[in-house]
Amino acid sequence: MTTGTADTATEARDTFPKLLAEHARADAARPAYREKIYGIWQTYDWGHVARQIGLLAAGLADLGFRRGDRLIVVGDNRPRLYWSMCAAQSLGGVPVPVYQDSVTEELAYVVEHAGARFALAENQEQVDKLLAIQKKVPSLSVIFYDDPRGMRHYDQLQSYAEVQERGAKLLATAPDMIATEVVKGRGSDDAIMLYTSGTTGRPKGALLSYDNLIWAARAGAEFDGLRAGDELLSYLPMAWVGDHIFSYAQCYAVGLVVNCPESAATVMSDLREIGPTYYFAPPRVLENLITQVAIRMEDAGFLKRRMFQYFMTLARRVGPLLLDGRPVPLVDRLLYAVGNALIYGPLKNTLGMSRVRVAYTAGEAVGPEIFNFFRALGVNMKQLYGQTEASVFLTIHPNGEVFPDTVGKPVSKVELRIADSGEVLYRSPGVFREYYKNPEATNDTKTADGWVHTGDAGYLDDRGHLRIIDRAKDVGKLKDGTLFAPKFIENKLKFYPHVNEAVAFGDGRDFVTLFVNIDMVAVGDWAERRNLSYASYQELAGRSEVYDLIQGEIEQVNRDLAADPRMAGAQIRRFLVLHKALEADDGELTRTNKVRRGFIHERYKPLVDALYGGAKSAHIKVDVTFEDGRKGTIEGDVQIRDLAPDVAGRPALKKAS
Amino acid sequence: MVGRLRSFPDVLLSVENISLSFGGVNALTDISFDIAKGEVRAIIGPNGAGKSSMLNCINGFYHPQHGAITYKGVRRDQMKPHEAAEQGIARTFQNIALFRGMSTLDNIMTGRNLRMKTGLLWQALHIGPARREEIEHRKAVERIIEFLEIQHIRKAPVGTLPYGLQKRVELGRALAAGPELLLLDEPMAGMNIEEKQDMCRFILDVNDEFGTTICLIEHDMSVVMDISDRVVVLDYGRKIGDGTPDEIKKNEAVIAAYLGVGH
Numbered sequence: 001m002t003t004g005t006a007d008t009a010t011e012a013r014d015t016f017p018k019l020l021a022e023h024a025r026a027d028a029a030r031p032a033y034r035e036k037i038y039g040i041w042q043t044y045d046w047g048h049v050a051r052q053i054g055l056l057a058a059g060l061a062d063l064g065f066r067r068g069d070r071l072i073v074v075g076d077n078r079p080r081l082y083w084s085m086c087a088a089q090s091l092g093g094v095p096v097p098v099y100q101d102s103v104t105e106e107l108a109y110v111v112e113h114a115g116a117r118f119a120l121a122e123n124q125e126q127v128d129k130l131l132a133i134q135k136k137v138p139s140l141s142v143i144f145y146d147d148p149r150g151m152r153h154y155d156q157l158q159s160y161a162e163v164q165e166r167g168a169k170l171l172a173t174a175p176d177m178i179a180t181e182v183v184k185g186r187g188s189d190d191a192i193m194l195y196t197s198g199t200t201g202r203p204k205g206a207l208l209s210y211d212n213l214i215w216a217a218r219a220g221a222e223f224d225g226l227r228a229g230d231e232l233l234s235y236l237p238m239a240w241v242g243d244h245i246f247s248y249a250q251c252y253a254v255g256l257v258v259n260c261p262e263s264a265a266t267v268m269s270d271l272r273e274i275g276p277t278y279y280f281a282p283p284r285v286l287e288n289l290i291t292q293v294a295i296r297m298e299d300a301g302f303l304k305r306r307m308f309q310y311f312m313t314l315a316r317r318v319g320p321l322l323l324d325g326r327p328v329p330l331v332d333r334l335l336y337a338v339g340n341a342l343i344y345g346p347l348k349n350t351l352g353m354s355r356v357r358v359a360y361t362a363g364e365a366v367g368p369e370i371f372n373f374f375r376a377l378g379v380n381m382k383q384l385y386g387q388t389e390a391s392v393f394l395t396i397h398p399n400g401e402v403f404p405d406t407v408g409k410p411v412s413k414v415e416l417r418i419a420d421s422g423e424v425l426y427r428s429p430g431v432f433r434e435y436y437k438n439p440e441a442t443n444d445t446k447t448a449d450g451w452v453h454t455g456d457a458g459y460l461d462d463r464g465h466l467r468i469i470d471r472a473k474d475v476g477k478l479k480d481g482t483l484f485a486p487k488f489i490e491n492k493l494k495f496y497p498h499v500n501e502a503v504a505f506g507d508g509r510d511f512v513t514l515f516v517n518i519d520m521v522a523v524g525d526w527a528e529r530r531n532l533s534y535a536s537y538q539e540l541a542g543r544s545e546v547y548d549l550i551q552g553e554i555e556q557v558n559r560d561l562a563a564d565p566r567m568a569g570a571q572i573r574r575f576l577v578l579h580k581a582l583e584a585d586d587g588e589l590t591r592t593n594k595v596r597r598g599f600i601h602e603r604y605k606p607l608v609d610a611l612y613g614g615a616k617s618a619h620i621k622v623d624v625t626f627e628d629g630r631k632g633t634i635e636g637d638v639q640i641r642d643l644a645p646d647v648a649g650r651p652a653l654k655k656a657s
Numbered sequence: 658m659v660g661r662l663r664s665f666p667d668v669l670l671s672v673e674n675i676s677l678s679f680g681g682v683n684a685l686t687d688i689s690f691d692i693a694k695g696e697v698r699a700i701i702g703p704n705g706a707g708k709s710s711m712l713n714c715i716n717g718f719y720h721p722q723h724g725a726i727t728y729k730g731v732r733r734d735q736m737k738p739h740e741a742a743e744q745g746i747a748r749t750f751q752n753i754a755l756f757r758g759m760s761t762l763d764n765i766m767t768g769r770n771l772r773m774k775t776g777l778l779w780q781a782l783h784i785g786p787a788r789r790e791e792i793e794h795r796k797a798v799e800r801i802i803e804f805l806e807i808q809h810i811r812k813a814p815v816g817t818l819p820y821g822l823q824k825r826v827e828l829g830r831a832l833a834a835g836p837e838l839l840l841l842d843e844p845m846a847g848m849n850i851e852e853k854q855d856m857c858r859f860i861l862d863v864n865d866e867f868g869t870t871i872c873l874i875e876h877d878m879s880v881v882m883d884i885s886d887r888v889v890v891l892d893y894g895r896k897i898g899d900g901t902p903d904e905i906k907k908n909e910a911v912i913a914a915y916l917g918v919g920h
Contacts, residue, residue, distance in 0.1 A: 038799035039811065149804075150862060265809035628854060 014187030015210045017090040019252040024050035033079040036262040044079060056087040057178050058167030063142050067092030070114045074098045075122020077234040077260045080146050080160055082248060084120045090182050096193045097239040099591040108133040110195055111140055114205060118142045124150040187211040193436055194241050196388045205436035206388050215429040216391035217249035219411050223396050224358045228255025231276045235267045241388040246280055271352025279359040283366040284593055289351060290373055291497040291522050311339035319376035324400050344377045353379045360384040365487055367495040368404035383407045389452055391430030395466045406465035422457040423472045476507025482569030492560060496553045497522040501582050503600055505608060511573040513611040516550050517582050538579045538636055547641055550577055562646040571645045574611050579636045585625045607638060616640055663886055665693030669838060669870050675724035677710055684710040686894045697864050698872045699881045702891035703914060708874045709751060712840050716741040716748050742771055747836035749827045751843045757816030761826050764815055765801055768833025769794040801829045805859060821852035841873040845880060857884050
């Protein structure tokens with residue numbers, strides 16, 4: 001293909017709309033997006049995508065969308081929502097994807113802060129939120145929607161198709177209008193604004209340029225040899241930087257095929273049908289998968305169960321070595337091949353991972369046991385460490401150097417530095433420009449010479465790999481000076497399928513205490529097998545049998561901690577099982593499901609006080625927000641249990657798996 | 658918000674002086690009311706008031722000893738269930754009546770059975786017109802699956818599904834017949850708050866999107882008052898109230914029946 005000199009060729013590919021034009025020219029018939037409509041996968045090629053985006057861009061222009069305008073995009077991962085981002089960018093605008101489960105106030109903050117005049121809602125649910133916001137934020141002038149269901153009575157609004165019809169009329173009179181706008185774009189322009197959920201305070205709108213994103217997309221692809229035609233299932237929120245890089249930037253810059261699941265509930269079967277070659281899952285999803293596998297194996301017959309146990313033990317020993325290309329005795333190789341035919345292959349097929357070449361997990365530290373489970377099966381699971389402010393990529397595990405306790409080596413052109421405080425700093429071509437309308441936060445995060453604070457404490461080990469210990473501000477000390485890294489402790493416990501979430505306390509205290517959130521599915525199933533009755537989450541969480549179960553698991557964690565001299569003093573001495581699940585709607589988790597430690601400490605202060613006060617139980621009453629936005633309260637008595645510390649020196653027992 | 662202020666000029670179905678007895682037990686005594694085209698009509702009443710018997714009369718499962726039912730302008734003393742189905746009346750049951758071993762998809766597909774024209778042999782061979790017809794019906798079923806947001810259980814045997822979802826599948830099967838009048842017998846019984854809210858939304862959406870007239874029996878008062886246009890109240894087989902939710906709330910006889918006074 002000839003597109004002039006090398007200079008003009010790069011020049012022509014510095015924004016996503018320009019990349020789109022290139023795709024439409026060079027590979028119009030190659031698949032770009034897929035979605036399932038009425039049970040059948042529909043494929044959209046680049047030619048179709050370019051036409052759709054052109055029509056929408058023209059429609060937006062007709063509605064008065066100008067250079068620099070923001071387009072709020074809120075909804076599930078749908079091809080048309082992705083296309084709207086490129087349509088806005090074609091006109092020099094900046095799309096602002098928002099978490100689809102945001103409650104109205106959260107969404108309102110973003111709409112107002114971004115100064116958006118335009119918004120695209122996936123469906124009636126999102127339209128209702130936006131209409132409520134419009135009353136308070138009148139600058140939001142145009143709301144249009146994708147899914148017409150339930151929208152018959154919303155006469156004042158336009159549908160996606162109607163906006164495109166406007167575009168078609170405009171294009172009939174001025175066919176080159178979009179192309180002339182696209183040419184004006186520069187790589188240094190703002191491409192996207194992503195609000196970081198943040199474990200503290202208001203979200204901040206990080207502005208990333210085309211240069212940032214296109215560099216990141218290519219650097220990531222280069223690191224792991226991704227190429228055009230690699231398949232990806234886009235099921236993580238569009239507002240999250242990871243999805244933006246994988247499902248948008250890499251789609252345009254590398255040519256990944258983006259598959260949109262039918263609904264959030266069908267992700268598992270969609271995975272299986274698509275068989276992606278490139279897979280991403282946050283640790284929470286991986287934990288859930290393992291929990292499901294564990295539950296289903298308990299249901300299986302004796303023979304299958306024994307077979308599963310035998311071959312999984314083998315796989316944990318041999319699988320990771322095989323993946324890394326290390327020497328493995330012939331007998332083990334043969335047994336692994338048998339296991340592959342009987343267990344690993346069918347299991348990978350069920351999980352939709354048969355064709356996966358590269359799989360990443362990131363977002364939170366992941367337990368080595370979880371990580372190794374997938375590597376044992378032969379799935380090339382790696383850790384990735386990144387941030388919104390870095391356009392994702394900072395470090396990745398290189399092939400053959402996958403260590404569960406590190407997050408890998410820096411991607412090319414990423415420089416890392418460890419501050420005296422232990423905090424990790426970085427510099428890269430992906431570094432964001434600024435937080436929108438928040439120079440203070442920008443200056444706090446980014447130094448004058450371009451180094452960015454990650455907020456994570458970590459160090460580079462002698463293999464050149466980065467190890468993250470915890471959030472820098474969370475790492476503390478017990479009164480006696482013992483190092484207290486809460487996430488380190490919590491993650492150990494979260495490996496158990498019965499534990500959904502754990503929150504450890506201890507900074508400045510005499511000893512470590514813990515809140516546990518049980519996993520309703522796993523514990524419910526466990527209880528059913530033992531004929532333990534329960535009517536609600538609260539009742540199940542309060543049963544003494546459940547306490548016994550959790551206590552056994554905590555004791556195991558204590559044993560592990562005791563084996564590490566640095567951590568032996570930070571064993572869990574008292575714990576309780578929370579009577580309600582921690583929820584993002586109640587502000588207890590961020591939208592990306594990270595624990596908001598400070599907030600939980602405040603909210604459950606009576607429980608924390610009781611943990612350190614010696615009481616055997618405590619009363620708690622908290623406000624909750626239901627899914628439809630109504631408020632209520634949940635109250636009850638929560639038992640507290642004491643644990644004897646494990647004496648160091650006793651051989652640490654490993655959990656049989 | 659209580660009730661929905663809408664007006665419905667056309668009567669779709671009217672019940673006149675219906676009486677039904679089983680041996681010496683009078684299940685229904687001299688009941689008259691009508692269902693207007695496009696409305697959501699609720700039948701409420703304490704246990705044993707005759708609500709399900711009333712629905713069974715409407716779709717021809719029971720034959721009342723006295724009275725007549727006029728549906729779409731045709732007056733008849735009794736109707737057979739299959740005639741009712743052919744005439745565009747579909748229903749769900751208080752106790753779920755699905756094929757437990759069959760998938761969601763197949764269960765809903767059975768709801769299209771009435772509309773299939775090709776014969777058994779053609780269908781078995783799955784060629785020519787039968788094939789085209791099946792594709793056509795499958796499309797309709799897929800629309801319902803999307804409408805009710807049950808894509809994730811499309812292939813799951815319904816016997817393995819939680820109760821709330823089974824209820825939704827049953828609604829799906831009733832919808833598959835493309836009914837004009839949909840009879841729902843306690844569509845929300847045994848559901849938790851969240852499931853009830855979902856079901857309410859689906860019922861209102863069905864009414865709104867397809868213009869289907871809905872007659873439902875329900876125990877949960879807040880649900881009834883929120884989603885119905887008009888309510889008829891039965892007690893011991895007699896009609897004791899009929900009107901908008903607001904009127905029913907103020908009706909002395911209804912209050913007495915529900916609070917257990919005066920008997």
